[in-house]
Amino acid sequence: MCNHQKEGLKDPCKNEYLLRDGQRLIVRNPKIGDEQGLINHMKAVDSETKFLAREPGEFSFTLEQEREFIKSCINNENIFFLVGEIGGKIIANCSVGIVMNNKRYLHRAAMGIAVRKDYWHRGIGKRMMEECIKWCREKGVEQLELEVVTQNNRAISMYKSIGFQIQGTKKHALKYRDGSYADEYLMILFLNDINAN
Numbered sequence: 001m002c003n004h005q006k007e008g009l010k011d012p013c014k015n016e017y018l019l020r021d022g023q024r025l026i027v028r029n030p031k032i033g034d035e036q037g038l039i040n041h042m043k044a045v046d047s048e049t050k051f052l053a054r055e056p057g058e059f060s061f062t063l064e065q066e067r068e069f070i071k072s073c074i075n076n077e078n079i080f081f082l083v084g085e086i087g088g089k090i091i092a093n094c095s096v097g098i099v100m101n102n103k104r105y106l107h108r109a110a111m112g113i114a115v116r117k118d119y120w121h122r123g124i125g126k127r128m129m130e131e132c133i134k135w136c137r138e139k140g141v142e143q144l145e146l147e148v149v150t151q152n153n154r155a156i157s158m159y160k161s162i163g164f165q166i167q168g169t170k171k172h173a174l175k176y177r178d179g180s181y182a183d184e185y186l187m188i189l190f191l192n193d194i195n196a197n
């Protein structure tokens, strides 16, 4: 747990990992000044996979909008936003948030993740997810949820290896530019075993 969280404050969290290829990965909350790096990252991941929510080129945040977004995450106790950085470059993002602030929904959180293709399969995705799960546990979240395209085998095997279970399928969740569709699985990780039954 980061010290600031022990004290109930929302200050930046930062951890460093040595990857299996010897590179140093920094996992931290984004800060003001990351706007351009984050915009570059979001645009790049959208063009590297068809499994994310946007078409290539659709991400259109300006520097000002990205700055406001970072600030809103810093100031929101119910959102935990992480970036992965290697050699000063943002190469991954992972975020988790309580699904709704109504009391009846405070036990549920939802998450999303994207790692730059050049950095896949080095343990980065799993490390970032583990930090999000830690945040959920500290927050008292009971179930962590996500939606994943049914053909996204890499992501699905990562989620299953962490303990997520497929709970249902949403037909035609995405419609691509060419008119084709993709279905999505709803996957849930139950953080308290009692809830799994």
Ligand SMILES: CC(C)(COP(=O)(O)OP(=O)(O)OC[C@H]1O[C@@H](n2cnc3c(N)ncnc32)[C@H](O)[C@@H]1OP(=O)(O)O)[C@@H](O)C(=O)NCCC(=O)NCCS
Binding pocket: 049, 051, 052, 113, 114, 115, 116, 119, 120, 121, 122, 123, 124, 125, 126, 127, 146, 147, 148, 149, 152, 153, 154, 155, 157, 158, 159, 161
């Ligand atoms: C899915 C994604 C986040 C995985 O990140 P990653 O950094 O490559 O994942 P990791 O290296 O930490 O691997 C974690 C697990 O994924 C699985 N995995 C990784 N590469 C795999 C492959 N080629 N085939 C099958 N499973 C694979 C394994 O279970 C692995 O665990 P292990 O290393 O203990 O065997 C990344 O591929 C990505 O960003 N994809 C594009 C965006 C996306 O699909 N996001 C998810 C939307 S729901």
